[in-house]
Amino acid sequence: xxxxxxxxxxxxxxxAHEDSIxxxxxxxxxxxxxxxxxxxxxxxxxxxxxxxxxxxDYIITGGLDDLIKVWKLExxxxxxxxxxEGHSLGVISVAVSPDGKxxxxxxxxxxxxxxxxxxxxxxKTLETGPADIWTLDFSPDGKxxxxxxxxxxxLILNIENGNQEQxxxxxxxxxxxxxxxxxxxxxxxxxxxGIINIFDVAQSKxxxxxxxxxxxxxxxxxxxxxxxLLTASDDGQMKIYDVVHANLAATxxxxxxxxxxxxxxxxxxxxxxxxxxxxxxxxxxxxMQCQNVFKEHTDQVWGVKFNADSNKIVxxxxxxxxxxxxxxx
Numbered sequence: 001x002x003x004x005x006x007x008x009x010x011x012x013x014x015x016a017h018e019d020s021i022x023x024x025x026x027x028x029x030x031x032x033x034x035x036x037x038x039x040x041x042x043x044x045x046x047x048x049x050x051x052x053x054x055x056x057d058y059i060i061t062g063g064l065d066d067l068i069k070v071w072k073l074e075x076x077x078x079x080x081x082x083x084x085e086g087h088s089l090g091v092i093s094v095a096v097s098p099d100g101k102x103x104x105x106x107x108x109x110x111x112x113x114x115x116x117x118x119x120x121x122x123x124k125t126l127e128t129g130p131a132d133i134w135t136l137d138f139s140p141d142g143k144x145x146x147x148x149x150x151x152x153x154x155l156i157l158n159i160e161n162g163n164q165e166q167x168x169x170x171x172x173x174x175x176x177x178x179x180x181x182x183x184x185x186x187x188x189x190x191x192x193x194g195i196i197n198i199f200d201v202a203q204s205k206x207x208x209x210x211x212x213x214x215x216x217x218x219x220x221x222x223x224x225x226x227x228x229l230l231t232a233s234d235d236g237q238m239k240i241y242d243v244v245h246a247n248l249a250a251t252x253x254x255x256x257x258x259x260x261x262x263x264x265x266x267x268x269x270x271x272x273x274x275x276x277x278x279x280x281x282x283x284x285x286x287x288m289q290c291q292n293v294f295k296e297h298t299d300q301v302w303g304v305k306f307n308a309d310s311n312k313i314v315x316x317x318x319x320x321x322x323x324x325x326x327x328x329x
Contacts, residue, residue: 006328007282007292010312013071013078013322019064021316023093024303027058027100027117057307058117059314060103061322062091068105070117071322078322082120086113095136095145102159104145106133112147114159126162128155135178146187148175154189154199166204170197177219183226186243190217196231198243208246212239219261223285224268232259238273240288250288254281261303265310267329272313274301280315282327296323 035050059071059078068084068091089108096103102123103115110132114123131149138145139156144165147155152175156166170189177190186207187199196210196217215234222229228249229241238252238259255275264271270291273281280294280301299318306313313325 007294008326009294009296009323010326011076011078011324012296015320016061016322017063017065017067017069017320019320020302020318021061021063021320021322022091022302023062024305024314024316024322025060025094025096026305026307026314027060027096027103028308029056029058029100029118031056059322060094060096060117061316062094062105064090066090066107068094068103068115070120073324078324084115084120084122086122087111092134093136095138097138097142098140099142102142104136104138106136106147112136112145112157124162126157128157134174134176137178137180139180140182140184146178146180148178148189150174152191154178154187168199168204172197177217179221181222181226181243182224185226186222188220188222188229190220190231192216194233194235196220196229198229198246210241210246212248212251213237218259221262221264223264224266230262230264230271232262232273234258238262252283252288254290255279260301263305265306266308267310270310270327272304272306274304274315276300280304280313280323280325282313292327294323294325297321
């Protein structure tokens with residue numbers, strides 16, 4: 001049996017939003033509770049404070065209807081937990097903190113809002129100045145949110161006090177995409193003109209400029225070991241770069257149109273891409289081959305993300321639906 005036959009659409013949520021869904025994210029929240037002592041235990045038997053650990057998986061989606069929705073995935077069903085209202089225009093980007101508890105969202109209304117995922121409460125609005133903000137990401141330690149702007153500047157904001165701790169200047173055009181490396185050393189940005197910049201965070205300086213794409217960089221992400229950078233462009237291609245040396249490691253074609261979103265699996269073995277050709281493709285990093293093509297969307301696919309276990313993918317689309325795919329390891 002070929003590996004592709006194991007892949008399947010597990011769940012489809014039609015009309016999940018009233019308009020196009022532009023972005024998505026996973027959140028996994030760890031719950032710990034002390035186990036109750038067993039009733040029939042011997043009185044002198046040691047009853048250590050055993051902790052029971054469970055995990056809750058959430059999917060967050062943001063759309064053109066100005067709303068963010070928090071869904072809980074349980075027993076193969078997607079249940080709406082919260083509808084977050086606070087943006088006055090379409091939601092462009094959602095990012096989840098490393099502990100899974102805090103959500104950052106950005107919108108066409110230029111606001112950046114932090115939310116509590118579990119209770120659905122708005123925590124605070126971060127001031128970003130006059131700039132139009134676009135993509136967001138969290139720092140690996142969860143203390144900062146980074147935001148790309150229409151002026152080409154990248155803001156590094158402190159979550160606790162809301163202050164701008166650093167501003168990195170790409171001296172370029174509109175920053176469409178942004179990613180923080182898992183090791184905390186680098187921030188990569190992709191611009192409207194196809195230029196990719198990699199910044200050294202500790203030194204606050206530009207480390208590399210990559211000019212491999214001919215058109216806008218819609219999405220980029222680092223591999224879990226921070227060694228590779230995967231980029232997606234309106235030129236229909238994806239590229240993989242060696243971060244330290246800024247060498248091009250691979251160019252991947254397969255999509256018939258703009259590549260709008262990419263994400264690495266947490267185990268680093270695969271990556272996923274979503275495109276305006278309406279497909280979601282899963283790729284094997286070692287062979288650089290496409291393993292599976294999902295054709296379940298009827299319009300362009302704006303967002304794709306792997307879950308924490310690397311065995312499920314969520315995708316969101318202009319067709320207002322959320323798809324969850326099973327992708328066994």
